[in-house]
Amino acid sequence: MSKKIKLLATAGYLPATVVTNDDLSQIMETSDEWIVAHTGIKTRRYALGENTSDLATKVGKELLAKANLAATDIDLIIVATITPDALTPSTAAIVQANLKAQNAFAYDLSAACAGFIFALATAEKFLQAGTYRRALVIAAETNSKMMDFTDRTSAVFFGDGAGGALLEASDAGSSVYLAEKLVTQGNKEVIHSGRIAPLSAIAATNYPKTDAFYQDGRAVYQFVTTTVIAHIKDFLAQNNLKPSDLAMVITHQANLRLIEAIATALDLPLSKFAQDVVEAGNTSSAGIPLALAKAHAAGLHGKVLLCGFGAGLAYGSILLDL
Template sequence: MTAVKFIASAGYLPNRIVTNEELSQFLETSDEWIVSHTGIKQRHYAIDENTSDLATRVAEKLLQQANLKATELDLIIVSTITPDALTPATAAIVQRNIGATDAFAYDLSAACAGFIFALATAHKFISSGAYRRAMVISAETNSKMMDFTDRTSTVFFGDGAAGVIIEANADSAKDAFLAEKLCTLGNAEVIHSGRVVPLSEVKATNYPKLDAFYQDGRAVYNFVTDEVTAHIDQFLAENEIKPTELDLVITHQANLRLIEKIAAHLGLGMDKFMIDVDEVGNTSSAGIPLCLAKALQQGKRPQKVLLTGFGAGLAYGSILLDLSNFA
């Protein structure tokens, strides 16, 4: 198999900041409650920007950072659960926007685990030797899918996008991908969004409708503290790695309290974790790559970094990376 390396990592957040105080003006909540229960202080909302706009901003940043032309890309994957439309794929719009005429492009939907699934998929294309370079972007405009009367969901979510470019590495001894494990626990009730109601009869007034985002908070909490922590334990054990050997951990930025639970379970201090949920909220699949970009921008080059995502599906998975050779 061909070795793979990371050559760019970038993120983008919309300009509009929405504070807890602003949400409390029309939701029965308060800054004190939101911070104490979630650790979230604010989030960003995309105003007059759609998911493809956010993803395009990231794509442009990635190309500039990697000093590449868009025509040098072979593949673009966008992970999202808030696409511009059911079709065409948001990735196809990004491909057109940046002029990546030689790249094929498609979307991947795995909710908050989307970046993990998309990155793992792109890795297979490159490691096969059939393709040289892939752009993976997670982009979400969660705000457009919120029920703004539902405080149990609305206070958590924000908008944002981030991604990476990976390419074949001529040095076969230096592979950034060390291990991965992807899982699904089929459950359509704990978290869902954009459900389309089937026809009940044929009539002129039929028109497609989508429902808003919904999550069962208690069930999500139990899923993470039971299934996801067990998954991490098994993943590390299978790869003969002790939690203390990890240089950096980036989990889905669901909320700060859940991340603290994962840290405590692993016996690690929060200094081992990269966090942005306090300032940008739960950005669904964009949370992990946003934190990854933040870590790399700070100059971190961890030899053992654990990425773990989890979300609707229920989908969850982990990738172990060596980023010591990131330029």
């Protein structure tokens, strides 16, 4: 007998420091007019003095409080991130310790801006197996620490933040989780971050170095406006739905111009699309759960499409019934 997946709570957290387009124009060759015209983004948040685990921990605490649960009630914690505190230990392990969730196993998942989609789909499988009952699924990013601030084509997009959901498996009632489709098209060049080169020689001067975030903006736009849009249309058709059947579409908050392009392709008004990106910037994997938490708190109900896409190239969709 399949389990019914319940959405017990959603939550989001944005750091306190607001960074405007004018602020960025003081440290790079750009302007508010250029950024708004190309991205629709007006502000973003930077986590000064906070790392990814700090943001994720705050979301975890809020999820537990909203669901009126103790940390010991959690069986699984997945943190989706491409900006971890470290390569090891996992950011999720730090969050598990911070929350004192000693009954939970925890690990990170890396699928870039599709991370929350992949993490949510993974958690659902653990809960369906019947071995585990409750899962915290958190996406958290401190993108600012990975930026090259001489690269205005990338740096102006990104902000920091975290969001998440608390899921529970049940034998009764209806399930919030209706369908999913996950896809990967291996490509290491269009978007990459944190590359570590192999050794070229044995020397005392060797020391690990990573590269900054990079994206080919034109290639990303082409990928989203062709491949991702076709994926959304096919996914809805496979589930016998039309775009107009959806109460809301929550895509990766890449930039407002891409969200507008998706809305046009689906023949839906922009009002049906979450638009957290204008004030929060592109928060990578955290964008979807941040927008979901905001809409959920405002009383969102009905069928909701979540769609993430990013480096990998990884993309996927989940259909929820709230």
